[in-house]
Amino acid sequence: MINKSLVKKRFSKSLKTYDDNAFVQKQMAEKLVDFLPKKEFNSILEIGCATGLLTKELKSKISFSEFSANDIVPEAESYIKKIMPTAQFILGDIEEINLDKKYDLIISNACLQWCSNIENTILKLKNSLNEGGILVVSVFGKNNLKELNEIFDFPVKTVDISKLPKDTLVVEETINMFFDSPIDVLRHIKLTGANAIKEMKLTKSILKDFEKKYYEKFAQKNRVQLTYNPIYLVISC
Numbered sequence: 001m002i003n004k005s006l007v008k009k010r011f012s013k014s015l016k017t018y019d020d021n022a023f024v025q026k027q028m029a030e031k032l033v034d035f036l037p038k039k040e041f042n043s044i045l046e047i048g049c050a051t052g053l054l055t056k057e058l059k060s061k062i063s064f065s066e067f068s069a070n071d072i073v074p075e076a077e078s079y080i081k082k083i084m085p086t087a088q089f090i091l092g093d094i095e096e097i098n099l100d101k102k103y104d105l106i107i108s109n110a111c112l113q114w115c116s117n118i119e120n121t122i123l124k125l126k127n128s129l130n131e132g133g134i135l136v137v138s139v140f141g142k143n144n145l146k147e148l149n150e151i152f153d154f155p156v157k158t159v160d161i162s163k164l165p166k167d168t169l170v171v172e173e174t175i176n177m178f179f180d181s182p183i184d185v186l187r188h189i190k191l192t193g194a195n196a197i198k199e200m201k202l203t204k205s206i207l208k209d210f211e212k213k214y215y216e217k218f219a220q221k222n223r224v225q226l227t228y229n230p231i232y233l234v235i236s237c
Contacts, residue, residue, distance in 0.1 A: 002116050004093060012073050014193035018051050021191040024175050024228045025110045028138045029054040032109055033061050035136055035234050041104040047094050048111025051079045059084055070094055095121055099128045108137040119163040129237035141172055141229035147218050151210060169234035178223040182214035185226050
């Protein structure tokens with residue numbers, strides 16, 4: 001079960017450091033926009049906007065009349081308003097809030113894995129599309145952060161493709177990042193808010209053991225690897 005209070009807390013803390021550390025999420029935002037079959041929409045809703053990495057991509061590459069952005073973290077509104085002053089900000093957990101209108105494009109980057117039921121949330125968003133609308137989202141696959149999962153039993157929340165509409169376009173990829181040390185890996189995770197997956201008390205002995213195991217298993221030419229496993233989903237209404 002996803003701890004939404006922990007998600008909100010950790011991402012609130014990481015907003016100031018997110019853009020400088022979310023390298024993979026930025027690549028994913030760029031790719032999401034590339035998946036769009038057209039570049040002009042009347043109304044857009046972005047789910048899990050955070051600091052606006054995807055918002056910036058949409059503003060620079062897509063034409064639209066109305067833009068709404070949602071996030072569970074209240075502080076995200078100020079980031080979005082700086083990028084797009086006319087945007088409507090919708091505060092709340094997308095699993096719980098009611099969307100009172102329909103949109104031509106609903107888009108979300110690296111967010112829905114924080115939902116307790118990803119598949120139901122995707123279907124909810126699809127039902128909030130206008131006729132001819134498009135839902136484009138990115139989540140993570142079962143191999144995401146697999147190194148941390150192997151050492152720390154870091155739970156992986158992914159989507160069950162079989163529960164999505166049969167015409168869903170699914171594209172999966174693997175992105176490998178490299179760091180100077182295992183401690184740098186943990187720092188990266190913290191600064192992007194991904195440590196909201198679980199609460200861990202990292203004592204000196206635990207950290208020492210973690211470093212030893214990480215070096216033994218995942219060292220490559222004096223650096224260590226961290227795996228990201230993005231999945232892109234495109235659903236038309």
